[in-house]
Amino acid sequence: MAKIAILDEHIANQIAAGEVVERPASVVKELVENAIDAGATKIEVAVEEGGLQLIRVTDNGSGIEPDDCETAFYRHATSKITSGRDLFQIRSLGFRGEALPSIAAVAKVRLVSSSNDTGLGRVIEIEGGSLKLNEDIAAPQGTDIAVKELFYNTPARLKYMKTIQTELGHISDVMYRQALAHPEIAFALRHNGNTLLQSPGGGDLLQVIAAIYGVNASKGMVAIEAEDLDYRITGFIGRPDLARSNRGGMSTIVNGRYIRNQGLHQAILRAYHTLLPINRYPLVVLMLDMHPSLVDVNVHPAKLEVRFSKEPELNGFVENSVRAVLNGQVLIPQVVRQTIGKGPNRSVIQEQFHFPAPPLGAEEGASATGQTAAAAEGTLRPPGNGGAPAGGAPIGGAPQRSAAAFGAPAAAEGLTLR
Ligand code: ADP
Ligand code: MG
Numbered sequence: 001m002a003k004i005a006i007l008d009e010h011i012a013n014q015i016a017a018g019e020v021v022e023r024p025a026s027v028v029k030e031l032v033e034n035a036i037d038a039g040a041t042k043i044e045v046a047v048e049e050g051g052l053q054l055i056r057v058t059d060n061g062s063g064i065e066p067d068d069c070e071t072a073f074y075r076h077a078t079s080k081i082t083s084g085r086d087l088f089q090i091r092s093l094g095f096r097g098e099a100l101p102s103i104a105a106v107a108k109v110r111l112v113s114s115s116n117d118t119g120l121g122r123v124i125e126i127e128g129g130s131l132k133l134n135e136d137i138a139a140p141q142g143t144d145i146a147v148k149e150l151f152y153n154t155p156a157r158l159k160y161m162k163t164i165q166t167e168l169g170h171i172s173d174v175m176y177r178q179a180l181a182h183p184e185i186a187f188a189l190r191h192n193g194n195t196l197l198q199s200p201g202g203g204d205l206l207q208v209i210a211a212i213y214g215v216n217a218s219k220g221m222v223a224i225e226a227e228d229l230d231y232r233i234t235g236f237i238g239r240p241d242l243a244r245s246n247r248g249g250m251s252t253i254v255n256g257r258y259i260r261n262q263g264l265h266q267a268i269l270r271a272y273h274t275l276l277p278i279n280r281y282p283l284v285v286l287m288l289d290m291h292p293s294l295v296d297v298n299v300h301p302a303k304l305e306v307r308f309s310k311e312p313e314l315n316g317f318v319e320n321s322v323r324a325v326l327n328g329q330v331l332i333p334q335v336v337r338q339t340i341g342k343g344p345n346r347s348v349i350q351e352q353f354h355f356p357a358p359p360l361g362a363e364e365g366a367s368a369t370g371q372t373a374a375a376a377e378g379t380l381r382p383p384g385n386g387g388a389p390a391g392g393a394p395i396g397g398a399p400q401r402s403a404a405a406f407g408a409p410a411a412a413e414g415l416t417l418r
Contacts, residue, residue, distance in 0.1 A: 009075050010105065010129045014154075016075070017102035019301040023161060024051025025170035026302060027107075027147055030099035032178050035059035036185065036256070037080065037092045038143065041201060044188045045175060050167030052150050052158075060142040063115035066122040070134050072111075073126060075101045089292045093257055093303070105129045106157070108148040114139040128153045172196055173248075176212045177258040180251050180285050183208045209236060209285060213249070217242055217283060222329055224286070226321035231290050231314060233321050237268075238283030239329070240275040249283040254295055259306050264288075267315040271322035286318070 007015070021027055028045060035043045038061025048054040064072055071077050078097035081087060087095070103109060104126040114121030121139030125132040151158040161167060168191055179187045179199040186201030199208045210218035221236035238249070252264045264286070272282050294314075296307040308314050 009101075013075055013101040013105035013129060016098050016301075017106045017154075018157075020098055020102040021106055021150075022302075023170060024055060024150055024167050025174045027051065027055050027103055027150060028057070028171050029174045029178075029302065030094070030103065031055070031057040031145055031147070032174070032187075033093035034099065035061055035143065036178070036182060037094055038062045040142065040185060042186045043178075044190075045171075046190045047168070047171060048192055050161075050164035050191075051171055052161060052164075052167065054146060054148050055150070056144070056146040058142070058144045060140075063121070063141050063143055064111075064113040065115045066120075066136065069111060069113055069122040069124045070131065073100045073104050073109075073124070073131075077101070087298055088296075090297050091255070091292055095298075096301075096303075098301075101129075103147055106154050107150045107152065110146045110148070111143065112137060112139050112145075113143040114141050117141045168196075177251060177253075179208050179212065180205070181253040181256055181258045181287075205236060205285065205287075213283060221283070221285075222325055224321060224325045226317070226324070228317055230294060230310065231288060231317055233286060233288055233318065235285045235287040237286070237322055237325055240272065240280075240282065242283045243276050243280035244283060245279065245281070247281045250281060251285045253285070253287045254306060255289055255292065257297065257303065257306075260304050261306065261308075263308075263311055263315050264318060267319040268322055271319045271326060273323075275326060284322075286322075288314075288318070290314075 020030065024047070028047070028051065032043055032045065035057060038059060040059035040061035042060045044058045046054070046056045046058075068079075074097075076097040077100075078095060080092040080095045080097075081090070100109075105128065108127045109125070111124045112121055117140075119138055119140070121137055122134070123137040123139075124134050151161070171191075172189065175187060175189045175197050179185075179197065183199070183205040184201060184203040185199075187197060187199045188195065189197040197211065199211050206218050206221065209221055217238070220239040220242045222239065224233055224235055224237050226233045235253075242249075247265060250265055250268060252259055252261055252268075254261075268282065268284055268286065269276075276282065294309050296309070297303050299305055299307050
């Protein structure tokens with residue numbers, strides 16, 4: 001008697017959900033990536049109770065054809081690749097066709113989508129993997145997907161969830177990364193009705209940095225732009241006085257995808273070398289663009305880790321480019337002596353380290369987003385961002401570090417995105 005059987009689709013989806021849907025933030029990540037892939041210019045995310053009660057993502061992208069709405073929830077159903085060869089030329093964020101069926105296996109999902117501007121669309125409702133509703137509905141172009149009662153049918157996973165604040169921190173982190181990776185898209189994040197992030201869209205990365213890290217931080221960022229035959233680097237690197245106590249402020253974005261990569265982090269840290277005190281990490285938003293064949297994104301279920309085909313060359317290029325920008329800046333702190341008190345008794349001398357004013361005209365861009373920046377600096381700052389001052393604070397001593405400071409494995413430090 002044969003003992004090996006092929007699992008039915010629902011069980012397979014539940015298994016995939018174990019990898020793809022680790023926590024509410026993973027759902028946010030997958031749904032937002034779908035909206036980005038659909039060419040949306042506006043993506044709104046509303047969550048309740050840390051995402052466990054509700055995650056709703058509304059976009060103005062291409063929408064889904066009525067007859068494709070149900071198919072989108074089938075395992076390995078995707079519009080993004082059609083052949084094995086496409087796997088080596090991925091230009092979209094998604095391609096595995098796993099997110100929607102995985103999410104629908106562990107939650108109650110309602111999807112409304114319209115692929116044109118006739119006002120007609122389709123609504124689908126799925127509960128724990130079974131279809132409850134599939135009918136026509138009035139809808140604007142785009143997609144509106146609500147994920148309710150996440151993990152309601154997987155109590156063991158639900159029990160594993162941390163506090164609402166922790167889950168919300170992870171969700172904010174996902175949204176910050178996506179907003180940084182796509183300054184051309186206007187993102188909004190609301191929790192129980194409160195706005196936590198609002199990025200303006202329009203393509204100005206510095207404005208997004210201001211919305212997330214604060215206006216002061218955005219003023220201390222220096223533009224980077226470099227190119228060789230294979231790679232193009234753009235973005236902003238932070239002046240050393242913006243350094244933080246963990247790596248949460250180091251964002252690396254490859255072809256529009258936020259990724260984690262140890263080698264890239266090390267390359268950036270090598271470039272800062274003696275400019276940072278021990279155990280301080282720079283604020284950096286680095287956009288790398290390359291031909292899709294130079295990067296393998298199919299190595300991680302959540303596509304958070306990637307492999308580069310010419311890793312040493314890439315890391316060398318990043319290190320040299322970052323160092324060149326830092327070398328071009330006046331980054332040696334000046335000691336400012338401040339005399340305190342008046343008259344003959346003025347004896348107290350205070351020494352402070354100041355970095356010369358950044359050579360950036362950051363003012364006007366930053367102001368529009370001041371309100372959400374304040375939110376980002378408050379209690380909602382995700383764990384990955386430490387709690388380090390967001391900007392302006394002079395460091396307490398001369399920059400110094402030992403080579404060992406960056407030699408330690410960076411394991412789980414800082415980054416919380418899943
Ligand atoms: P993948 O993104 O890997 O293709 P998903 O399960 O995330 O797989 O989505 C399945 C398909 O549903 C996508 O390929 C896409 O065609 C469609 N889809 C999902 N979300 C959206 C959206 N917000 N806008 C337009 N199409 C979408
Ligand atoms: Mg997807």
